Amino acid sequence: MRSLPIPDGVDATKIDATFDNGLLTITLPKTPEAQKSETIIPVKHA
Numbered sequence: 001m002r003s004l005p006i007p008d009g010v011d012a013t014k015i016d017a018t019f020d021n022g023l024l025t026i027t028l029p030k031t032p033e034a035q036k037s038e039t040i041i042p043v044k045h046a
Contacts, residue, residue: 009034 002024006012009030016027 010028
């Protein structure tokens with residue numbers, strides 16, 4: 001058993017977890033309010 005804190009802006013009713021071939025994948029969907037606050041970060045090519 002594992003536990004982790006759920007960050008603000010996550011819709012706790014829609015959290016999904018799958019365990020396949022030794023890999024645990026946890027999906028934490030954002031709430032509609034959290035999706036509105038989007039920050040675009042420019043990526044510089046080296």
